[in-house]
Amino acid sequence: MALHKPYADIPGTVIFDADQSRKGYWLNQFCMSLMKPENRARYLADRRAYLDEWPMTEEQKQAVLDGDLNRCIQLGGNIYFLAKLGATHGKSFQQMAGSMTGMTEEEYRAMMLAGGRRIDGNRYLGEDGDAQPHRQPQGHGSGRLL
Amino acid sequence: MALHKPYADIPGTVIFDADQSRKGYWLNQFCMSLMKPENRARYLADRRAYLDEWPMTEEQKQAVLDGDLNRCIQLGGNIYFLAKLGATHGKSFQQMAGSMTGMTEEEYRAMMLAGGRRIDGNRYLGEDGDAQPHRQPQGHGSGRLL
Amino acid sequence: MARITASVYTSHVPAIGAAIDHGKTHEPYWQPLFAGYEFSKQWLREHMPDVVFLVYNDHATAFSLELIPTFAIGTAARFPIADEGWGPRPVPEVVGHPELASHIAQSVIQDDFDLTIVNRMEVDHGLTVPLSLMCGQPTEWPFKVIPFAVNVVQYPVPSGRRCFALGQAIRRAVERFDEDLNVQIWGTGGMSHQLQGPRAGLINREWDNRFLDRLIDDPAGLAEVPHVEYVREAGSEGIELVMWLIARGAMADVAGGPKPRVAHRFYHVPASNTAVGHLILENAA
Amino acid sequence: MARITASVYTSHVPAIGAAIDHGKTHEPYWQPLFAGYEFSKQWLREHMPDVVFLVYNDHATAFSLELIPTFAIGTAARFPIADEGWGPRPVPEVVGHPELASHIAQSVIQDDFDLTIVNRMEVDHGLTVPLSLMCGQPTEWPFKVIPFAVNVVQYPVPSGRRCFALGQAIRRAVERFDEDLNVQIWGTGGMSHQLQGPRAGLINREWDNRFLDRLIDDPAGLAEVPHVEYVREAGSEGIELVMWLIARGAMADVAGGPKPRVAHRFYHVPASNTAVGHLILENAA
Ligand SMILES: [Fe+3]
Ligand SMILES: [Fe+3]
Structure with a gap:
């Protein structure tokens, strides 16, 4: 492995490093294009056709169509790029982040109002916090933004 | 003076620092536009009209129309940007540099073949080398590129 | 001579900007947060700078993956x-200070910081939300702003140590500028938050408050904290906090002067996904 | 493990590219210059690298005044x-090495160099003329290239000391890369030349040759020379020579290894407005 990744042992977290950035290049650049209102309109009019203009993998396109942000992030997406996609669909950062936990919007909002997710048990893979792989999904949401 | 300029005492030389860059911003950006063949064609078809599309000062536009590169540089131009202007007119770096000395193309080329301009007398303003202000112009050229 | 008179630290959550822009600041959800900035708006009116050197990160807005500067200084007029x-947010355009910005760029590049000049x-919201929090909704911002964008999006981001040293270089640069200017330096972003994955919504009050304590009293020690601790303890987007060390490094005590005065300290959870932290430190006059 | 086996230094005068592209290399004006690179082409065939880390400057081509990175590393595939x-020059597209480039970027950013990732x-010619001089006119370049662009256009440019330290960091990064790669580092630009004003055409043979001597034998001392000496002695565009210190800093002796072997040294005046200098230094195997 070329890059040293001291962050690989954090549960429920993908660090946007050079490897992820390379993988997600066109997915993220597609998201950037949605900063222009005319592109947002074209995308919303025919999502599949707009996606097909970009050299993304079929998996990446499907993850976008599904509104599956966890999958988008695994495939190289970064949340600040994906935020343009969310905004285009009228979704807030809170809705986007919440969708990735498997909670409903109400469940996630309630967690935040109660002080947010606890750090205990969520520092290292293999602990028993609610962000650990064996405890997913966390709620009654669809896991999808759309 | 905000910027310290230890290079201010070198004869016949303008250093492209932040002050020059700010002054020459649009002059240089105009030159950059000539990297596109369609812009070169439009510029050559009607130089004045093309220049009038840019928020340059009238002095800058006139210096470009005159092919007066020394003046362009005093007004904030940088040689690497101006090179795009030269190239658009089919001129080489040697023709561009030569024009700024007041020599003819042949005189300048002969100086270079003979080993180039001497450093002695040309390090500090106030010495007596051939680049000093009191010894300009140096030859029988027009001082203009065009 | 120009001088840095104070530093301001604040989160820059986009939802805060939306709450201001849509007139929701008095809603029960938002009221406690904006109450924490009432002091700050008054303080700013009484300590109005000529220029704010505003450290923030671009959130994949001006910089896409085509080009990622570690440190970018805005030297434009607007x-x-x-x-x-x-x-776009309905807020005034930002007016720069090209002369001071270029001077700082020249000075810190000669001090071996490899800036990108823009x-x-x-x-984006990283820069405008702090302005809105501190100034409210004026028709023009009441001071000039030098935007200073730090890459905290694609790993590796600059280290805390590097940011702290950069702040010191910025202070030296400002003090070498001939014009008599009152300059504040603002550090923005953070505090704990994570916007992605099953760990989204992470908040770490204890770590955040310890960060505030150390930022005030032990910034040099705090600057040694490695990236991975920010990510592990404060969430993947908590890494934005390294930017606060640039502002802190520019304070007088780091160069042997007196300790800054803590004019204001505030902490609140949540704003959208995020813990909000806010500090105002004044240099002795 | 990847390793830096050699460094190559050469001017990158655009007229040289034009002479190659237009078949003028045997004309009397150009013949002495290209004769100086005959050895080098043969040497390259015998010491073919997998990757060249190519230090050059962009001449207001990729970077306009909109954005000026001090150091930019190309991490793209092409x-x-x-x-x-x-x-465009009629030469092959340049193929990058994204994995090694990203690895170097990560490593040197963590070593406190504030790169811009591109x-x-x-x-432009700053990168392609050295390739043409060393490789001739192949249909594909025979190795991958990591472009590394240094700002030497708008003042202030990075100091010689900074460039030399960066070279050392690049060497450490390359040696930490797992794949077994033969890497060369090339430093380009210079030697003495001035392309502007009444002092255009300046050539300083003595200074140039002293630069070559010191680059070989006293690079750390050479790295202390301030910018203004380059400009004063070697012309306003002679400042490009600071880039050679990046390549030199990556050689083994700087990290306590054996002195490099001088495989080739060449100096010629003129190419267009410029003094051409060229060196090949080999690390011990
Ligand atoms: Fe942020
Ligand atoms: Fe060059």
Whole structure:
């Protein structure tokens, strides 16, 4: 492995490093294009056709169509790029982040109002916090933004 | 003076620092536009009209129309940007540099073949080398590129 | 001579900007947060700077993956407000200070910081939300702004140590500028938050408050904290906090002067996904 | 493990590219210059690298005044050839090494060099002329290239000391890369030349040759020379020579290894407005 990744042992977290950035290049650049209102309109009019203009993998396109942000992030997406996609669909950062936990919007909002997710048990893979792989999904949401 | 300029005492030389860059911003950006063949064609078809599309000062536009590169540089131009202007007119770096000395193309080329301009007398303003202000112009050229 | 009179630290959560823009600041959800900035608005009116050197990060707005500067300084005369996907925020354009910005760029590049100089850049919520929090909704911002964008999006981001040293270089640069200017330096972003994955919504009050304590009293020690601790303890987007060390490094005590005065300290959870932290430190006059 | 086996230094005068592209290399004006590179082409065939880390400066081509990175590393898979006003040079596209480039970027950023990462960039004569001089006119370049662009256009440019330290960090980064790669580092630009004003055409043979001597034997001392000496002694564009210190800093002796072997040294005046210098230094195997 070329890059040293001291962050690989954090549960429920993908660090946007050079490897992820390379993988997600066109997915993220597609998201950037949605900063222009005319592109947002074209995308919303025919999502599949707009996606097909970009050299993304079929998996990446499907993850976008599904509104599956966890999958988008695994495939190289970064949340600040994906935020343009969310905004285009009228979704807030809170809705986007919440969708990735498997909670409903109400469940996630309630967690935040109660002080947010606890750090205990969520520092290292293999602990028993609610962000650990064996405890997913966390709620009654669809896991999808759309 | 905000910027310290230890290079201010070198004869016949303008250093492209932040002050020059700010002054020459649009002059240089105009030159950059000539990297596109369609812009070169439009510029050559009607130089004045093309220049009038840019928020340059009238002095800058006139210096470009005159092919007066020394003046362009005093007004904030940088040689690497101006090179795009030269190239658009089919001129080489040697023709561009030569024009700024007041020599003819042949005189300048002969100086270079003979080993180039001497450093002695040309390090500090106030010495007596051939680049000093009191010894300009140096030859029988027009001082203009065009 | 120009001088840095104070530093301001604040989160820059986009939802805060939306709450201001849509007139929701008195709603029960938002009221406690904006109450924490009432002091700050008054303080700013009484300590109005000529220029704010505003350290923030671009959130994939001006900089896409085509080009990622570690440190970018805005030397332009004006900076338009970006459209981040909802249309541009309805706030005034940002007016720069090209002379001071260029002077700082020249000085810190000669001090071995490898800046990228930017003359054309739109600014996003990272820069405009702190302005709104501190100034409210004026028709023009009441001071000039030098935008200073730090890469905290693609790993590796600059280290805390590097940011702290950069702040010191910025202070030296400002003090060498001939014009008599009152300059504040603002550090923005953070505090704990994670916007992605099953760990989204992470908040770490204890770590955040310890960060505030150490930022005040032990910034040099705090600057040694490695990236991975920010990510592990404060969430993947908590890494933004390294930017606060740039502002802190520019304070007088780091160069042997007196300790800054803590004019204000505030902490609140949540704003959207995020813990909000806020500090105002004044240099002795 | 990847390793830096040699460093190559050469001027990158655009007229040299034009002479190659237009078949003028045997004309009397050009013949002495190209004769100086005959050895080098043969040497390269015998010491073919997998990757060349190519230090050059962009000449207002990829970077306009909108954005000026002090140090930019190309991490893309391909780099198209720029149109500098005469149409693009008729040479192959440049193929990058994204994995090694990203690895180096990560490593040197963590070593406190504030790089700009670039994934979309056209390359100009500063990068392609050295390739043509060393490789001739192949249909594909025989190795991958990591473009590394240094700002030497708008003042202040990075100091010699900074460049020399960066070279050392690059060497450490290369040696930490797992794949077994033969890497060369090339430093380009210079030697003495001035392209502007009444002092255009300046050549300083003595200073240039002293620079070559010290680059070989006393690079750390040479790295202390301030910018203004380059400009004063070697012309306003002679400042490009600071880039050679990046390549030199990456050689083994700087990290306590054996002195490099001088495989080739060449100096010629003129190429267009410029003094041409060229060195090949080999690390012990
Ligand atoms: Fe942020
Ligand atoms: Fe060059």
